[in-house]
Amino acid sequence: MRAYVAGVGMTKFEKPETRDWQYWDMVREAGVAALDDAGITYAEVEQVPVGYCFQPSTAGQRAAYELGLTGVPVYNVNNNCATGSTALMLARQLVEGGACDCVLALGFERMKKGALGQGADGGDFSTSPVARHYGIMAARHGFEMTPPTAQIFGDAAREHMERHGTTEAQLAAVAAKNHRHSAHNPYAQFQDVYEVDDILAARTVHRPLTRLQCSPTSDGAAAAVVVSERFVERHGMEERAVEIVAQDMATDTEESFASGSCIDVVGQPMSRAAARRVYERAGLGIEDVDVVELHDCFSVNELLTYEALGMCGPGESGPLVESGATTYGGRWVVNPSGGLISKGHPLGATGIAQIAELVWQLRGEAGGRQVEGARVGLAHNIGLGGAAVVTLLRAG
Numbered sequence: 001m002r003a004y005v006a007g008v009g010m011t012k013f014e015k016p017e018t019r020d021w022q023y024w025d026m027v028r029e030a031g032v033a034a035l036d037d038a039g040i041t042y043a044e045v046e047q048v049p050v051g052y053c054f055q056p057s058t059a060g061q062r063a064a065y066e067l068g069l070t071g072v073p074v075y076n077v078n079n080n081c082a083t084g085s086t087a088l089m090l091a092r093q094l095v096e097g098g099a100c101d102c103v104l105a106l107g108f109e110r111m112k113k114g115a116l117g118q119g120a121d122g123g124d125f126s127t128s129p130v131a132r133h134y135g136i137m138a139a140r141h142g143f144e145m146t147p148p149t150a151q152i153f154g155d156a157a158r159e160h161m162e163r164h165g166t167t168e169a170q171l172a173a174v175a176a177k178n179h180r181h182s183a184h185n186p187y188a189q190f191q192d193v194y195e196v197d198d199i200l201a202a203r204t205v206h207r208p209l210t211r212l213q214c215s216p217t218s219d220g221a222a223a224a225v226v227v228s229e230r231f232v233e234r235h236g237m238e239e240r241a242v243e244i245v246a247q248d249m250a251t252d253t254e255e256s257f258a259s260g261s262c263i264d265v266v267g268q269p270m271s272r273a274a275a276r277r278v279y280e281r282a283g284l285g286i287e288d289v290d291v292v293e294l295h296d297c298f299s300v301n302e303l304l305t306y307e308a309l310g311m312c313g314p315g316e317s318g319p320l321v322e323s324g325a326t327t328y329g330g331r332w333v334v335n336p337s338g339g340l341i342s343k344g345h346p347l348g349a350t351g352i353a354q355i356a357e358l359v360w361q362l363r364g365e366a367g368g369r370q371v372e373g374a375r376v377g378l379a380h381n382i383g384l385g386g387a388a389v390v391t392l393l394r395a396g
Contacts, residue, residue, distance in 0.1 A: 002229045003095040004241040005393070006102075007040070008356035009033025013189040013220035013344030016111045023055055023110040026221035027063035030349075031106060034223035035067070039235065042068035045225075046100040051077040051087035051107040052348035063108060063221075077348075080383030081297060082249075083107060084222065084351025089389060091226040092244050101231040107353075108221035109346030115147035115205075115217070129385050136257060136265045146206040149384070150214055150298065154206035156262035157300035161208070164315030166303065168208045172199040173321045174299040175213040175341055181327070182338025184368035187353075189218050189344030213299035218344030222352035224359075238396055242359045245376075245392045246282035250274040252386040263304060270388035271308035271380060278390045279310075284376065286310045289392075291361050291371045292332055293354035294380040296339040305380055306334075309390075333371045336361065351381035351389060362395040 009030045027050075035042060045068075050060030060076040079086040084107035091103040128134070134148060141155040160166045176196050182188035194212055202210035232241045250273040256264050279285050286309055294309070296302040303317035311332065312320045320326060326334040337343045337357040340350060358377035360366040379391040 001096050001098050003092045003244045004227050004229065004232050005224050005244065005355060005359050006227045006232065006237050006241045007034045007036070007038025007225035008223065008359045009037055010187055010222035010349070010353050010356050011220045012187050013218045013346060015189060016113050016217055016219050019219065023052070023059065023108050024063045024066045026219065027106055027108050028066035030221040030223040031067045031104065034104070034225050038225040040102070040225065043070055044102050045072060045104045046102055047073045047094055048104045048106060049075040049077050049087040049090040051083035051351070052109055053078050053080065053083055054109060054111060060106070063106065079387045080385050081295065081347050082351060082381045082383030082387040082389050083348045084353065085379065085381035085389035085391065086249070086351070086387060088224055088226070088352055088355060088391070089247055089249055091224070092247055095226050095228050101228045103226045105224045105226060105352055106221070107349040107351060109348040110219050111217040111346060113217065115150065132257065133265045133384055136260055137262050140260055140262065144206070150206040150209055152262055153266055153298040153300055154209045156266050156304065157208055159261055159263050160300060160303065164318070166318040168200060169196055170318030170322055171208060171213060171299045171303070172196045174296065174302045175199045177321065177327050178296060178335050178339040179212070179342045181336050181369060182342035185338050185343060188338045188342055189216060190338070190342045209298055209300070213341065215297045215340035215345035218346040220344060220346040220349050222349040222356055224352050224355050240363060241396050242362050243394045243396060245284065245394045246278045247389070247391045248274040248277040248281070249387055249389045256386065266301065266304070266384065267382045267386055267388055268304045268308050270386055271305055271382060271390070274388045274390040275309045278392050282392050284392065289332060289376050289378045290374040291336060291358060291377045292334045292380070293337060293357050293377070294334060294339070295382045296335060296341050297345060299341065302334070302339070309378070309380065328371070336366065336369045336371055351379070354379040354381060355391065355393070358393050362393060
């Protein structure tokens, strides 16, 4: 059975503690927007997967209760930065498998100011779920007193520079592009435009990454209504529903750790595997895609993901972004929302917010950031530890 996204909604992503709200307030805002967008009520929703990382168990129920007290199953999902896309994947599986005709996927996060530590539990690295990943990093690069996620991605950037001649200016070009895109996104945490020189001159977080190349901590929520083909027909949604053509999740394999490279540890092999299976199932390739929302938690990860998705060969991603191929007027438009770097990154909401942006793009409803003629969109969401989710969407 085919699955479709019938409605999406999200809050503005904001710096933590900017607004006096609780996580259930943001879920109510995003959830109501998605239901209204689909033209349905919460009473028609049969199951609700809810993604978040930093709240207690059953926070998903507390959040979903703001939309209605109908007694439907609510699932709490935590898959690090890939949490939102994991919730969406569960919704799609419930629909494609025939268990449900209408599922609401929710994602939210209410975060603290400052850089992320070891993980949601704040534990030490010896007991962290990503201890193996950081162990690979430390063995090759040592361990410094900088934010650990910035360190592991910064070390991946240095390896890419050493291996392929990637430049700091090319890394900064990713951030410049995404900050420029976010100027047209009212949901983005930042809407300031920076040039490459501004980004290079910003404070270094972990060499070579500067502050403007790193996604911020954010508060926010997103929601997507996932429905079956018969639900679409019954409600006359054919014109606005967007098909989930294919979706796949990959987790770490031996390839992630065998090389001792941070490029592999941060997930390039997972992303490559998930993308390959999505293309096979869809009968489409990256050449058929018009618009991409990908996981630019740090500028280097956008370059690594270009290669994993088949947009270019190994080591060719720096020249690709410099050429303008991944912005308006180029071959693809990547992160028209501003991406994680500029739109913001509330962990549990990110993957669903990517879907919201693509749905608006494929419907032609993205306003000043609209990609002309967009018919096929691809979302890529990754979490260390690890999970990589790739989703291919097509306009109805």
